[in-house]
Amino acid sequence: MSDHQSFRPALSRRGLLKGLGAGVLLAGAGYGAAHADTEIGGCDALVIGAGFAGITAARELRARGLNPRILEARSRIGGRTWTDTFAGVPVEMGGEAVDEKQPNVWREVQRYGIPLGTTLPAERLYMPQEFGVYDALPAAEVGPRLSQLFTPFFSGSQDMFPRPYEPLYRSDLVVPADSKSFRTRLDELGLTTAERLWVSGSFSGLAGGDSSRGAYTMLMQSWALSGHNFQGYLSVNTYHPTNGTQALLRAMLADARADVRFNSPVVSIEQTSSRVRVTTRGGQVYTAPVVVLAVPVNVWRNISFSPGLPAAYPQISTQGIGAPNVQKLWLLIEDDQGQFATQPPEGTVLGAVRPHTRTPEGLVMFGFGYDPNINFNDRAIVEQHLRRVVPNVRVKAVKTHNWATDPYALGGWSVRRPGQLAGPFPQVQQPRGRITFAGSDLANGWSGYIDGAIESGATAARQAAAVVGTPALAGVR
Numbered sequence: 001m002s003d004h005q006s007f008r009p010a011l012s013r014r015g016l017l018k019g020l021g022a023g024v025l026l027a028g029a030g031y032g033a034a035h036a037d038t039e040i041g042g043c044d045a046l047v048i049g050a051g052f053a054g055i056t057a058a059r060e061l062r063a064r065g066l067n068p069r070i071l072e073a074r075s076r077i078g079g080r081t082w083t084d085t086f087a088g089v090p091v092e093m094g095g096e097a098v099d100e101k102q103p104n105v106w107r108e109v110q111r112y113g114i115p116l117g118t119t120l121p122a123e124r125l126y127m128p129q130e131f132g133v134y135d136a137l138p139a140a141e142v143g144p145r146l147s148q149l150f151t152p153f154f155s156g157s158q159d160m161f162p163r164p165y166e167p168l169y170r171s172d173l174v175v176p177a178d179s180k181s182f183r184t185r186l187d188e189l190g191l192t193t194a195e196r197l198w199v200s201g202s203f204s205g206l207a208g209g210d211s212s213r214g215a216y217t218m219l220m221q222s223w224a225l226s227g228h229n230f231q232g233y234l235s236v237n238t239y240h241p242t243n244g245t246q247a248l249l250r251a252m253l254a255d256a257r258a259d260v261r262f263n264s265p266v267v268s269i270e271q272t273s274s275r276v277r278v279t280t281r282g283g284q285v286y287t288a289p290v291v292v293l294a295v296p297v298n299v300w301r302n303i304s305f306s307p308g309l310p311a312a313y314p315q316i317s318t319q320g321i322g323a324p325n326v327q328k329l330w331l332l333i334e335d336d337q338g339q340f341a342t343q344p345p346e347g348t349v350l351g352a353v354r355p356h357t358r359t360p361e362g363l364v365m366f367g368f369g370y371d372p373n374i375n376f377n378d379r380a381i382v383e384q385h386l387r388r389v390v391p392n393v394r395v396k397a398v399k400t401h402n403w404a405t406d407p408y409a410l411g412g413w414s415v416r417r418p419g420q421l422a423g424p425f426p427q428v429q430q431p432r433g434r435i436t437f438a439g440s441d442l443a444n445g446w447s448g449y450i451d452g453a454i455e456s457g458a459t460a461a462r463q464a465a466a467v468v469g470t471p472a473l474a475g476v477r
């Protein structure tokens with residue numbers, strides 16, 4: 001469908017401005033757009049961002065008979081998923097695990113026949129004791145104890161999230177609880193020092209190393225999505241696409257049949273009554289009747305919007321919605337220690353480390369670092385930190401990516417902060433005029449996961465299709 005054929009003005013200028021809301025704030029201008037002489041049309045919808053959310057949106061738009069074009073800042077697809085290689089094997093520098101409890105990603109895995117593998121199980125776990133000492137315990141012993149310690153944290157989840165995909169369904173219970181952080185909730189449980197050491201690292205790790213940054217309601221919702229039990233919660237990270245997340249993305253993108261423009265970071269988005277003009281850092285101007293903005297929420301603050309967006313948008317972007325400072329590390333370990341894992345407490349520079357794959361060169365493990373001042377690409381530094389937990393371990397090679405300093409992510413996976421669900425979150429999920437918003441950060445269900453990106457991409461595509469003209473919108477023209 002050509003741009004000319006598809007264009008049908010869906011909103012009057014008055015309606016558009018009303019949709020944008022009064023008292024708008026202009027998000028900070030980004031990278032400084034160059035002036036453009038020509039405008040590039042020829043599509044029905046511009047999708048900004050080629051992560052799982054953007055690619056889903058493009059495919060869903062195509063399925064509705066619309067012709068999408070994708071503008072992607074990087075030279076690759078995938079965003080916070082990124083299949084790379086390390087020690088001769090494919091590895092994921094970002095998101096990786098998928099699960100049958102996650103309906104959106106599971107459906108895609110089945111639809112495209114994506115083969116799944118599992119990571120190596122840990123045979124023993126290094127669990128923290130007081131005074132920086134660790135005990136190496138059989139995994140079979142640790143699991144039941146952790147279940148006992150975790151479960152009380154989530155008591156009341158059935159009442160708070162009886163419909164896990166509608167996070168505010170019981171707003172009477174969720175809103176008052178939303179100001180609590182993971183840490184506040186842990187404080188309430190009255191754990192002994194030893195018990196707290198065992199569980200604090202799991203919670204702080206999810207929030208990027210600081211348990212005060214994650215909203216208690218976010219974890220309660222994850223527990224509800226996992227079936228309200230420890231086994232379900234623990235098993236969410238079981239499977240990964242054997243040929244990498246890129247294999248799934250490429251299959252979805254093929255069905256989108258979208259024109260993808262790489263190396264096209266968007267710096268400004270301007271809406272008129274009939275069009276959206278999108279300018280890239282290189283000065284190209286693209287136009288379309290509607291835009292799906294599928295970049296991380298934290299990146300919104302570097303895009304200039306005209307008219308400006310209501311205050312909730314710049315507010316949540318500036319505050320940040322993800323786990324900051326996340327670095328996923330890959331380690332090649334001399335394979336003389338068996339299949340071990342570590343679970344350090346909150347405040348430890350190097351977070352949990354887990355076995356992944358065995359190769360002739362050694363054991364490939366992955367872990368997480370949360371201190372932005374540590375160079376986790378330095379093998380000796382990583383070995384030094386790991387030896388505080390596992391004496392004599394030998395790290396042969398490391399590889400990492402710092403998502404916090406990545407300008408097109410500005411953080412790791414999404415974790416809502418205390419107060420965000422009860423505050424700006426539901427507002428920033430809403431379309432504004434001819435812009436619809438997509439991303440795992442905005443998902444109703446598995447926010448912070450690939451599944452949430454797919455859910456949100458499909459929702460935004462539906463909203464975008466409505467903007468360019470469906471019978472439901474006919475009355476407002």
Ligand SMILES: Cc1cc2nc3c(=O)[nH]c(=O)nc-3n(C[C@H](O)[C@H](O)[C@H](O)COP(=O)(O)OP(=O)(O)OC[C@H]3O[C@@H](n4cnc5c(N)ncnc54)[C@H](O)[C@@H]3O)c2cc1C
Pocket residue numbers: 048049050051052053054071072073074077078079080081093094095096097098237264265266267294295296299303326327328403407408409411412413414438439440441447448449450451453
């Ligand atoms: C270290 C790490 C581990 C994770 N582990 C898991 C896991 O095991 N399982 C799981 O389900 N999830 C995991 N996640 C989360 C998961 O990866 C994300 O939730 C999901 O990939 C987000 O998809 P998205 O499309 O919403 O955003 P993104 O993947 O971030 O896509 C946004 C796209 O927008 C582009 N972009 C940004 N700015 C601009 C701009 N100005 N102009 C144009 N394009 C722009 C970006 O380059 C990117 O391609 C992990 C994330 C991280 C960081």
